[in-house]
Amino acid sequence: DADVTQTPRNRITKTGKRIMLECSQTKGHDRMYWYRQDPGLGLRLIYYSFDVKDINKGEISDGYSVSRQAQAKFSLSLESAIPNQTALYFCATSDARGDVRTGELFFGEGSRLTVL
């Protein structure tokens, strides 16, 4: 099984609908992230969480919200989806422990969201 699991992997929805993307991890990492990938723009950070009680906005948080339900679970919500939120979404984790804390990210396989 994958260390970082995203559900659903693919979703098509309509404008105005509420959507939740879920992420769970078995790596035991404290830090979790949601990134969005668009062609030609690379990956952009939406939200990140350094522990269960810590939630931070990334560079493109407008229109999104998150919930860190447990150390291993981090979900991303679109309260009212719009077409320009059509993208590939990645959840990632990193380990803040140890002497070498490089911030290396470990990614899930992505959730492709299409908003019509």
Next chain:
Amino acid sequence: AQSVTQPDIHITVSEGASLELRCNYSYGATPYLFWYVQSPGQGLQLLLKYFSGDTLVQGIKGFEAEFKRSQSSFNLRKPSVHWSDAAEYFCAVGARAGGTSYGKLTFGQGTILTVHP
């Protein structure tokens, strides 16, 4: 704020040819640097990373990258490309502990590699 530029959106090479993918970063001190690869329909896999020491870093699948502080670059190289290397490649920069952006990676726009037989 940290930033990354990958000047080449798309590169095409022949199988067996050498490859160099460019990456330039902006950061006030020595950053952590990463190259990730994304195969079609897949997530991102780490190829290699630099955080200290030898500026020439070896990674998986025969890739290497060289950190050049004077040029703010971290270019990825491979001496002989295989058809299976066709993918999208992302360079990323991260701040060291104590930096204001510590714990977050900033990614470049990506370079799509096409390999001709």
